[in-house]
Amino acid sequence: MTTKLVLATRNEHKVEELRQILKAQIPSLDVAEIQSARSSDLPEPVEDAVTFAGNALIKARQIVAHTGIAAVADDSGICVDVLGGAPGIFSARWSGRHGDDTANLDLLLAQLADVPSEHRGANFTCAAALVLPDGREFVKIGQVFGALRFERAGCGGFGYDPIFQAEGMDVTLAELDAEQKNQISHRNNAFSQIAPLVAELIKD
Numbered sequence: 001m002t003t004k005l006v007l008a009t010r011n012e013h014k015v016e017e018l019r020q021i022l023k024a025q026i027p028s029l030d031v032a033e034i035q036s037a038r039s040s041d042l043p044e045p046v047e048d049a050v051t052f053a054g055n056a057l058i059k060a061r062q063i064v065a066h067t068g069i070a071a072v073a074d075d076s077g078i079c080v081d082v083l084g085g086a087p088g089i090f091s092a093r094w095s096g097r098h099g100d101d102t103a104n105l106d107l108l109l110a111q112l113a114d115v116p117s118e119h120r121g122a123n124f125t126c127a128a129a130l131v132l133p134d135g136r137e138f139v140k141i142g143q144v145f146g147a148l149r150f151e152r153a154g155c156g157g158f159g160y161d162p163i164f165q166a167e168g169m170d171v172t173l174a175e176l177d178a179e180q181k182n183q184i185s186h187r188n189n190a191f192s193q194i195a196p197l198v199a200e201l202i203k204d
Helices: 012-025 052-067 088-093 101-111 178-184 186-203
Strands: 005-007 034-036 071-080 121-131 137-148 164-166
Touching: 005 012, 005 186, 012 034, 012 071, 012 178, 012 186, 052 071, 052 088, 052 121, 052 137, 071 088, 071 186, 088 101, 121 186, 137 186, 178 186
Parallel strands: 005 034, 005 071
Antiparallel strands: 071 121, 121 137, 137 164
16 A cells, blocks of 8 residues: 555554544545654654744654655644643643653643633644645644643543543543544644645545
């Protein structure tokens, strides 16, 4: 099977989530045509942009330059109103240890310990980038708004999901199953906009 698309992430949680989202949007998609960055020997890219979109493009461009195959990447994070939008692009390394979900979540809960419910608004933001070998680039933004709990709830998902309760729901994202989460998530919002472009790519 020829690889037609590379997901520019080594995070297996994200790989599975993105495959499910794209498959739901593109029923004809054969996931065997999609690889993850784990199959490459590339170093981790330096994500030194100041926006989600900029960092997503950095990751996708690196894969295309190395493989010559179209790449999709995302950069996402949680933006807390009372923190002026932080952690934002620093969400994955908020505690100083990149990818340590437990430490990141513990720190954020501690920082918000005295913040009352009415001021715990937040949103998850995702920038989805598609970069093609011919140099064309596309970026779409997806968001989901809600509020932060005082304690963890649920064992699904990853990252800050256990404390994020989306608007109109009475459970956290971590209490939803994968299909339920994917219907409302910021990644779904962003990648549902990228999906038609991917569909054209896969069709060729």
